[in-house]
Amino acid sequence: MHGFIPPARFFPYLTWTEIQAMPDKANVVIIQPVGAIEQHGPHLPLIVDSAIGVGVLGKALEKLEPDIPAYALPPLYYGKSTEHLHFPGTITLSAQTLLAILNEMAESIYQAGFRKLVLMNSHGGQPQVMEIAARDIHLKYGDFMVFPLFTWRVPHITKELLAPKEAQLGIHAGDAETSLMLSILPDQVKMDKAVAEYPNLPQDTLLSMEGRLPFAWATRDLSKTGVFGDPTVATKEKGDRILDSVSDGWVQVIKDIYAFQQPQTLK
Numbered sequence: 001m002h003g004f005i006p007p008a009r010f011f012p013y014l015t016w017t018e019i020q021a022m023p024d025k026a027n028v029v030i031i032q033p034v035g036a037i038e039q040h041g042p043h044l045p046l047i048v049d050s051a052i053g054v055g056v057l058g059k060a061l062e063k064l065e066p067d068i069p070a071y072a073l074p075p076l077y078y079g080k081s082t083e084h085l086h087f088p089g090t091i092t093l094s095a096q097t098l099l100a101i102l103n104e105m106a107e108s109i110y111q112a113g114f115r116k117l118v119l120m121n122s123h124g125g126q127p128q129v130m131e132i133a134a135r136d137i138h139l140k141y142g143d144f145m146v147f148p149l150f151t152w153r154v155p156h157i158t159k160e161l162l163a164p165k166e167a168q169l170g171i172h173a174g175d176a177e178t179s180l181m182l183s184i185l186p187d188q189v190k191m192d193k194a195v196a197e198y199p200n201l202p203q204d205t206l207l208s209m210e211g212r213l214p215f216a217w218a219t220r221d222l223s224k225t226g227v228f229g230d231p232t233v234a235t236k237e238k239g240d241r242i243l244d245s246v247s248d249g250w251v252q253v254i255k256d257i258y259a260f261q262q263p264q265t266l267k
Contacts, residue, residue, distance in 0.1 A: 001074075004058030004184070011071040022069075025113040026143075029070040029257050032105060033057055034130065036079035036123035039087035039219075041173035041227035043194040045185070046089050048177055050077045053122030053151050055184035059243055060250035070254050076101065080126040086220040095129050102133040110137075110144050116257055117144065122151040124171060124210075145262055154249025158242050166229055169198050171210070172219075174229015176242060183239030196230035197223050 002010040011030065022028065035050025045051075054075050064070060081092040093101070102119065109117055117137070119130045130148035137146045152158070158176050159167045166175050181189050199209060199222035206213050209222070219226055 004054045005072045006061050009061040009071055011073050019112055026115040027258055028114055029116050029254055030109055030114050031118040031120050032073045033075040034079055034119060034121045035075055035077055036081045037077055038081035038084040038090040039226045041225050043190045043231055044173050044181055045188045049123040050075050051185055052180055053120055056151055056246050059247035063251050064254060068258050079123045080129055083125050083218045087226050098129050099133050106137045110141055115144055118147045118149060120149055154253050156245040156249050161238050170229025172228040174231055175234050178231035178234035179239035180242050182236040183243045194231040195225050196232055197225050197227045199228055
């Protein structure tokens, strides 16, 4: 049941008495992986975002020093994937449903005595939902520290391995995600069906697909295949390096969260 997560770090394998007796629960780091079940082109399975999140977290927890208490909850496989709904197989929650799930999960974690919760999101279509949930949870419980983090935003070397155009536009089912999947779930990658496609974006404008001044879009507006990038150049070797680098970043952020204390106003 633990998949990529080390068994000793898998929260559901604990008993209630072990949780009750756990020392210093206020500083134990509880991590909720949040992914998606959505199309990733003709060459990748629907589970990409969920698999990458749990794969990275599992590798990070393997590397983490044993004296840092951190546990992974079971992954939340479904996310808000409405932008991909026009491609068969995508399963989506509404933003309201996802918010309700995150809030009610957090309530249970808080009632068990924990005070540090990471929302580890691996799907680019829902970081705003994580941020809203985290803020609302913290406002309800002022001593509950909640961290809405995107899997790919820790320090890592991935862009150094990509062509410049890919580093800018390869945001979905491109080189990076395909290489990483070749590392963690190679049997589920169909490289013979990989095709490159980049969005045809307006030029000479301040507006962009993502970033500071974005416009709303659905995947079918910008891609016929569901791909944003070039997966044909992906390799397992690149994927191994990406997995090692991103998981190193997560080791550091888990340690930082363990040491973190909520800032207080100056007296």
